[in-house]
Structures are given as C-alpha cells and as structure tokens.
Amino acid sequence: MPEEKPKEPVLEVRNVSIAFDNNRVLDDVSFTLNNGETCVLLGPAGGGKSVLLKIINGLIPPDSGSIRVFGQEVTTMKQQELFQMRRRVGMVFQESALFDSMDVEDNVAYRLNEEGVDPAEAHKRVEEALEFVELGQAIDKFPSELSGGMRRRVSIARALITKPDLILYDSPTGGLDPITSTTIVELILKQRDESHTTSLMITHRLQDAFFLATHHWDSATKSATLIPDGGVDQNTKxxxxxxxxxxxxxSTLELTHSEDPWLQNFLS
Ligand SMILES: Nc1ncnc2c1ncn2[C@@H]1O[C@H](COP(=O)(O)OP(=O)(O)O)[C@@H](O)[C@H]1O
Ligand SMILES: [Mg+2]
Structure with missing residues (x-):
C-alpha cells in the first residue's frame, strides 16, 4: 500500500492574543483542527469565541500569534489572498446576517454571483442548497417573510453553497427556541456526516454540543439517531x-470525565 503523507491541519491557531483597549479578550490561544474534524467551541458569554472566529477568517488581525488556514498564514495575507482563502471558508454569522433587500435566492447565491458563476448554474446550486436545508419552497421569499429558524437555514445554505473546505458556525442556534434549535443542529449533523467538512461551531447551548457528539445522521431514515451504547462521534471534539x-x-469523553472543578461546574 502506498504510504499516505500526514495531512496538514486545516486550521492551526498558535499563541493568539488580542486586547481591545485594556480588555484582554484572547490570551495565548492555541489549538489545531484536522481534516474532517468538527470542533465545538464552548464557553461563557464574553469569553472571546466570536472574536476568535473573526480572527480565523481574517476579519480582525490579532495583536500576536499565528493562524494558518489550509497551511497558509492568515495574519500576513493581502486583501486579495484573504478573498481567495475565504472562498474555501463558509461562515454562518450570529443572527443570520442576511441581506434584507434580497430574496432568498439572491442571498444564497451571493458568493456565486460575486464569482461570476453562470446564472443557470447558480440557480441549480441554490436549489440544491435550499433542498439540503429543507427550504426549497422559500426561494422567492424575502428575509422579513421568514421565521427565525428559516432565516438561519438560509444563512447555512448561503455558507454551504460554495462547498467550503472549512465551515465556521457562530452560535447557529442563538436566539431560537429549543425545538427549532434542534432542527438546526440536525442540519449541522447532516452536513458533518454526509460531507465530512471540517467545522468549528460556537455554541452557548450544551444540549446542542452533546447532541452533536452523541448522534449520527441516518441517511436511510433522514434523521439524527442516537449512537448506540453511549457511543460518541470520534471526529467531534x-x-x-x-x-x-x-x-x-x-474529546467528548475527556470533557465529560474531566475532574477540573471549573469545567464540572460549567457543564452542570
Ligand atoms: N470590535 C470590538 N471592539 C471592542 N471590544 C470588542 C470587540 N469585539 C468584541 N469585543 C469584546 O470582546 C469580548 C469577547 O467578545 P466575544 O468574542 O463576542 O464573546 P463571545 O464568547 O460571547 O462570543 C467582549 O468583552 C466584547 O465586548
Ligand atoms: Mg459570540
């Protein structure tokens, strides 16, 4: 058998720090995300989670440290290189961040239109992306006509349409009721198990985090099913x-078995 070269991490964050005025928001943050992994980013509000995502996507420069996405250093990228990098990154912003003046089709096709993709091809891909988020019937609607959960689905479709190699989800269930939240987590689960796209997902909801860790997408029944015998998804960290x-x-098991008092309290 040919020997496989060890794959480069999709994301490597090294010693990243940032302060706003005198407020130290990230302090020497380091972690790695390998190909096919889903990382759930948890922590109390104001802990720096959203800032970290924006730094990874090159929207905010850190004060110090290194961020490598697909092996390339983000902190020294020129504008054009940042655009190239972001073509391979799907971002789902907190609160959906849709364009209110555009209908669902134009919102979802936004990146494709920017890249000058042929309109017929773009339309086909919008239909596929909306199919994936189970929102095909809403293609001509405007964001103001949609519920919060539907808006979140549109923002997920918009992030997935370019078939990204890395997806960054910022609190995809924020502001949604528990039942709608579960339907959104199920979409993220389906994306993980059907496409195995490397993902980083911020959530403040422990239920969402553990749902993701303890379920698999069953393509036969088209539903999330509990992994038997208390098992956990091995690619979710x-x-x-x-x-x-x-x-x-x-890992999930290391987290649930941690003896750290702060973590135990946070998880309880
Ligand atoms: N652009 C900014 N300018 C100044 N302070 C900011 C900025 N963005 C975030 N902060 C501060 O950074 C801290 C972390 O924010 P954030 O990353 O949004 O937290 P969360 O973990 O809830 O996502 C907060 O104290 C917030 O007020
Ligand atoms: Mg946040």
Missing part, C-alpha cells in the same frame, strides 16, 4: 474558552 484562555481541548 471540544474546545472550551473562558476569559480568553483555552481551558479545555480534547
């Missing part, structure tokens, strides 16, 4: 940030 520092980086 956890990162916990508190007051700008990484307080946990490891």
């Amino acid at each position: 956890f990162l916990v940030l508190n007051e700008g520092r990484v307080v946990f980086d490891g």
Whole structure:
C-alpha cells in the first residue's frame, strides 16, 4: 500500500492574543483542527469565541500569534489572498446576517454571483442548497417573510453553497427556541456526516454540543439517531474558552470525565 503523507491541519491557531483597549479578550490561544474534524467551541458569554472566529477568517488581525488556514498564514495575507482563502471558508454569522433587500435566492447565491458563476448554474446550486436545508419552497421569499429558524437555514445554505473546505458556525442556534434549535443542529449533523467538512461551531447551548457528539445522521431514515451504547462521534471534539484562555481541548469523553472543578461546574 502506498504510504499516505500526514495531512496538514486545516486550521492551526498558535499563541493568539488580542486586547481591545485594556480588555484582554484572547490570551495565548492555541489549538489545531484536522481534516474532517468538527470542533465545538464552548464557553461563557464574553469569553472571546466570536472574536476568535473573526480572527480565523481574517476579519480582525490579532495583536500576536499565528493562524494558518489550509497551511497558509492568515495574519500576513493581502486583501486579495484573504478573498481567495475565504472562498474555501463558509461562515454562518450570529443572527443570520442576511441581506434584507434580497430574496432568498439572491442571498444564497451571493458568493456565486460575486464569482461570476453562470446564472443557470447558480440557480441549480441554490436549489440544491435550499433542498439540503429543507427550504426549497422559500426561494422567492424575502428575509422579513421568514421565521427565525428559516432565516438561519438560509444563512447555512448561503455558507454551504460554495462547498467550503472549512465551515465556521457562530452560535447557529442563538436566539431560537429549543425545538427549532434542534432542527438546526440536525442540519449541522447532516452536513458533518454526509460531507465530512471540517467545522468549528460556537455554541452557548450544551444540549446542542452533546447532541452533536452523541448522534449520527441516518441517511436511510433522514434523521439524527442516537449512537448506540453511549457511543460518541470520534471526529467531534471540544474546545472550551473562558476569559480568553483555552481551558479545555480534547474529546467528548475527556470533557465529560474531566475532574477540573471549573469545567464540572460549567457543564452542570
Ligand atoms: N470590535 C470590538 N471592539 C471592542 N471590544 C470588542 C470587540 N469585539 C468584541 N469585543 C469584546 O470582546 C469580548 C469577547 O467578545 P466575544 O468574542 O463576542 O464573546 P463571545 O464568547 O460571547 O462570543 C467582549 O468583552 C466584547 O465586548
Ligand atoms: Mg459570540
């Protein structure tokens, strides 16, 4: 058998720090995300989770440290290189961040239209992306006509349409009721298990995090099913940030068995 070269991490964050005025928001943050992994980023509000995602996507420069995405250093990229990198990154923003003046089709096709993809091809891909998020019937609607859960589906379709190699989800269930939240987590689960795209997902909801860790997408029944015998998904890992520092980086079982008092309290 030919020997496989060890694959480069999709994302490598090394010693990243940032302060706003005198507020130290990230303090020496390091972690790695390998191909096919889903990392759930947890932590109390104000802990620096959203800032970390924006730094990874090159939207905010850190004060110090290194971020490598697909092996390339983000902190020194020129504008054009950042655009190239972001073509391979799908971002689902907190609160959906749709364009209110555009209908669902134009929102979802936004990146394709920017890249000058042929309109017929773009339309076909919008239909596929909306099919994936189970929102095909809403293609001509405007964001103001949609529920919160539907808006979130549109923003997921918009992020997935370019078939990204890395997906960054910022609190995809934020502001949604528990039942709608579960339907959104199921979509993320389906994406993970059908496409195995490397993903980083911020959530403040422990239920969402553990749902993702303990379920698989069953393509036969088209539903999320509990992994038998208390099993967990081996490609899903956890990162916990508190007051700008990484307080946990490891597997689901390492997290649930941690003896760290702060973590135990946070998880209880
Ligand atoms: N652009 C900014 N300018 C100043 N302070 C900011 C900025 N963005 C975030 N912060 C501060 O950074 C801290 C972490 O914010 P954030 O990353 O949004 O937390 P969360 O973990 O809830 O996503 C907060 O204290 C917030 O007020
Ligand atoms: Mg946030």
